[in-house]
Amino acid sequence: MKAGTILMDDLFGDLAGLGIKKPQSEDIFKEDEQEAAVRPGVQSPIEKKEKVFNEADYIFDKNMECPVCGRSFKTKKVRAGKARFLGTDSDLRPLHEGVDTVKYDAVVCLHCGYASLERVFTNVTAKQAKEIRDQIGYNFKGMTNSIGAYTYEEAIQRYKLALLCCVIRKMKISERAYVCLKLGWLYRGWKSTLSESDADYAKKKKECDDNEKSFITKAYEGFKIALAKESMPICGMDQYTFSYLMADLARQNKDYDNAQKFIYEIISSRSVSAKVKEKARMLNERIKQEKDEQSS
Template sequence: MADNLFSDLGKVGLGMLSGLELYESEEKKAEVEKKEAAQEAVPEEKDYLFDKGYRCPVCDSEFKTKAVRTGKAKMLGADTDLRPKYQGIDSLKYDCIVCNKCGYSSLSRFFNNITSSQAKLVKTNITPYFKGVDTKCETYSYDEALLRHQLALANAVIKKAKVSEKAYTCLKIAWLIRGQYENLPNETPDKNKVVEGLKVKEKEYIKKAYEGFVAAMAKEMPPICGMDEWTLVYLVAELARQCEDYAKSMKLLSDLIVSKAASTKLKDRAREMRKLLHEYV
């Protein structure tokens, strides 16, 4: 009997091992495998986040907000309009910073770029009316992220930000809306209708982003929102395509393809996009 396999071990002081199981039972094996699998489970959205500290350049209060750990989320690729996509999390949801005390808000890249006269505009036109956002949530839903970005867009208008900041914030909102309908649960009632509605909303922001970036190209010096001249030309060409302004899109792509300064990678992307345009132009 199995019980006796190790019955003599007591003689060498190892009596506690007398119950050792010689062959692992299938059940036990399955249990161990299950435990191991659980340990390797895909991380949840909250696992990618940490609380990052900021000091508000408008009201000087210190606060913490959700941010994505650098290098934690693996980039899977990008859409034709350069929207980045990550595994396990839509990082774009966390790219907006809100000071919950005074209501000042912007995309992270612009947060500290505020002059004292702009801060005054925020203090006068936003702070007295601002009721605060939800700061207790562990992760942001798309609705929460969109609300924060809309607040950033309103701040950009109030503080008379550069046209590129407004355009970039519109683009980020359009990307969030795209993320929202791509990630809608299948059981969403009237899912197709909801998706169609969100696509209409996305287009409105894309149009505003297009309009703003065209103006920014004419009056601002690159880099604009972190993009060099030709990356911006590529982006505007793609926004023009999405807005069905095909002739403009084609013109920008042709300029890009023959330019000496644009990278080969960008030119390849531009050639790909030009193929998409040929059926219209």
């Protein structure tokens, strides 16, 4: 099964080709008993230019050492300052000229299969490392460092490994939700590259749409749990950045009342800049419009 096929009924099924056994439970937000106390994002209207970009020109191979197996490997990273920042989608997905930077944030050890977002890649305890070795490493068939840029299928597979490792490591719910959010972004990015001239365009577009919606919903569900249990900052986001993100995720899930509550937190605060408040007001107008359309 390719990484791009519908997956929410079998979340980690397409990792079987790597030798990874399907976990007993695919509830990615389930916590140990001892520890426990729609609408897709809208593409930014960026006009296509005649200039042809080669994504491989924006990346390089970075040497890494795995904290689980201790072996060295290479992963692809985006060259700092190389890609021109164009802005973000409404749910903060970053947009750059010539490269989808989201593809390159999930790091995978090519030897043992340990995977994580780069900022928390080295934060592994001895117990977590053992669990990764037991549940992934012993059966992992290995991966190769691709030549050139990652395809969306390759990037999605890497992120799914990172999500599985999040669950195995019993990481914060917010970290799991953040990986789901980025998976939603990847399917959105993949969809933007599809050509209507392809024979299976309609099928692929529907798969991307369905998967994007599913992962955006997963992200929203996870972040709601995290909001009740975790303190700020969450995944590096301060209170108001997080509230803005939650407002848009709520909008995409047609949870308009909560979307407006998150927006109000920003607009009513005296410590938020005028620029951020204006951005929140614009999102609020969009929420109101969609809410009215749904009720009419």
